[in-house]
Amino acid sequence: MVLYRDHDEKLDLLKAGKLSLLENVKEFLKRIDANKDINAFNFVFEKDALESAEIIQEKIKSGKFGKLAGMVIAIKDVLSIQNKPLTCSSKILENFHSVYTATAVQKLINEDAVIIGKTSCDEFAMGSSNENSAFGPVKNPIDKTRVPGGSSGGSAAALAANLCDASIGTDTGGSIRQPAAFTGLIGLKPTYGRVSRFGLTAYASSFDSIGPFAKNSSDLPKIMDVLSGQDLNDSTSISSSSIIDEDISKIKIGVPKEFFAAGLDTEIKSRIDQIISILEKNFEIVEIELPNTKYSIAAYYILTTAEASSNLSRYDGVRYGHRSKSNINLQDLYESSRSEGFGDEVKRRIMLGTYVLSAGYYDAYYRKAQKVRRIIKNDFEKAFDKVDLILSPTTPTTAFKIGEKTDDPLSMYLNDIYTTPANLVGIPAISIPIGNDSNNLPIGLQFMANIFEESKLIAVSKFIENNLVKK
């Protein structure tokens, strides 16, 4: 296999004829086949990928090609691709095929990326371990007894196992950053609204963000730039300026003490302390306060489940998706189709969300959680008056064992403790690999920036990549 550092180098090789895109894609397909035990993919588009490889190869030869020409990308199976299955790793969408293509995916295709397949995830992107898939758990390629994180675990595992050049995930409460941390990748959750959600199967609409996994800081902004942009099909999308090579020499980094309290793994803490001491030589680092982030998990699970309970109502067995065979009457059709079609975690969240929106509970839960969201936003606004970036761990622990937390949803939820605030606030956040723990499991470092300041996140990612030797 011809090796390349990043897409820039790959493109040079392709242009110089030193690398055949067709061979490259074949190689990936072979590796995917050899790594089936990881269970990263729900669907592999062998024929399409080979076909587009040939076409893009020709385009490169002709000199007219897109920004991502030849980049082999895996897509989380919550995004629609026309005439391709869309399951969201759920039985309820078994055999469902999309009739249109998501804006984000279309943009990648327009820039000549090769879409190699759709990756597994937690059912409807609900989970932190990728164990909630109707098609079985995904294994962490670094240690196959462990989870890759979730919910974009398949996308993370596929890239970490070198089954693609990059992958696309979605992040509602940490679903890109946490798996990135667990598998040693860079994962970016962009500003809410920067990437159109049109074609993304909704989990929690006011939280959901589409973003990339990458192995290096040069591929990341490339993909990000292609994904970005206002879309007339998504009223919540916003136009944004493109990502620049930002000079961060004068930036201030805030370290919120609340993010280093009890519950954080000591090895992660000490590794981050090491990093901070290195960063301190180049940047001003100050301690900051985000006092209300302690309510993040509570507010997050009220608001996201509320939205989810409504978003998932459309899977009713009437028009498409799983329809129970035991339907005597309409009520029965709904009940049995949904009972058979949804997995436990999805059911748990639908019930929770239905409850918090119910008459008599709305004010106490949903409305209050909205207020808390506002207060947390205020915390961050204040913080960004003082600092450019906020540094924190991505996860409280490194990748845990498969099955370790499946019976303890609360402890599973707490895995998102550092990542949910960015989704509540709508700001961009990145997870950067900063070495491994004593079990040789990757540790992720999270940076959060103010809205639309992805450039700063990528700049700091580059800095760390260039200046830190991985432990």
Added chain:
Amino acid sequence: MNTEFESVIGLEVHAQLLTSTKIFCGCSTKFGNPPNSNVCPICLGHPGTLPVLNKKVVEFAVMLGLATNCSINERSIIARKNYFYPDLPKGYQISQFEEPICENGFIEIELEDKSKKKIRIKRIHMEEDAGKLIHDQGDDTLVDLNRCGTPLLEIVTEPDISNAKEAYSYLSSLKQILTYLEICDGNMEEGSLRCDANISIRPKGTIELGTRTEVKNMNSFRNVERAIDFEIERQIELVEEGGEVIQQTLLWNADLNEAFPMRGKEESHDYRYFPDPDLVPVVVDEIWKSELEKRLPELPQKRKVRFVTEYGIPEYDSEVLTSEKEIADYFEETVKTTKNYKSASNWIMVDVLKVIKDEKISITDFKLSPENLGKLINLINSNIISGKIAKEVFPEILKSNVDPEIIVKEKGLIQISDTSEIEKAIDEIISQNEKQVEEYKSGKDKVFGFFVGQVMRATKGKANPQIVNDLLKQKLSS
């Protein structure tokens, strides 16, 4: 006794808007297309699709709000109303709940004693329509989602309506406003205007509202009246017999002339409204609002008053003519050609409206142009034809919109005002009917009519009746 109670009614009206596309997608709103042909992944609720609000719907909502004296909220929220039904693909209806687009307006209605009453409008909000279930095709229930996503405005009154007649009057006024604004065709029979009534009774003179019931499924103005009367009567009888009104939803059955309670399960909904996270708040700033204000047409009440002052026609005429915008427009077009306003009013109220009623068409489908009607009126005014002849000409010209001047000429219908010609006819008739002349001279005035008839017959109705009268009187008394 009935007199001990008074009824309190509030109406919820759904008006289907005349936009060419649906409220949240680009699908056509055209009625009558094959089932499930006006659909796309968005209105079918496919995974990943998102709604985008049709700007026209906001404009229509604001226009109705302005026309009904509402305050327009600068910022309003789109919400989801959650419930399961096969005609609702997403499992929720996109609507508005807290913070609707228009609030606190009123419509003034006229009561039987000609006094005016304000019916307050609590709110107007935008929402999407659901699809339709078809039950009469074999054993299965079929779903047609063409209508799904058609824009609606829901107009909710305060409980200011006292009886069925007032409800009828309110509905007529609202329909008038909607059609004047050209935002809804107001057709209750076809479902583009739907009305639900909240009804309660209380002892006369008390303030506290009684337990209300909601009556649905009234698909004509007449049925609204009948259903309200029925339900008031039912509640009064119930209470008088010592019973208690329970809060429930009733469905009006027009065939049986009765309202029946809906099954318990269908009405015990907790809709779990919450702001739709897929849609940003709707912002109507002052600039947009005043732009729309400028686009408002003259509204029926204003037009009615203007017709009386500008054209000098009776108030009754004005009311009939302005009842529908198109009729009023027809009148105003007609009086561009003729200055005989009262005559124009009469012709439209009597002859034109009769044809429309008989043929069950709308005035926009009426073939005779206002210009040609005006010409016909002018022919009478200038004594070219008699009114009688005009009534004969009218059916001839209305089918294919012929210029009455041409018909009158072609058929030789021009009125005879030449006294010598009429005199000749009179002389002949007098000489042929000596007996009647004797009778007349002996004081039998009634015979005069006989002579008029004979003259008109002899002149094939073309003789100027005034001249015939004058000459006959002269000749008979000589």
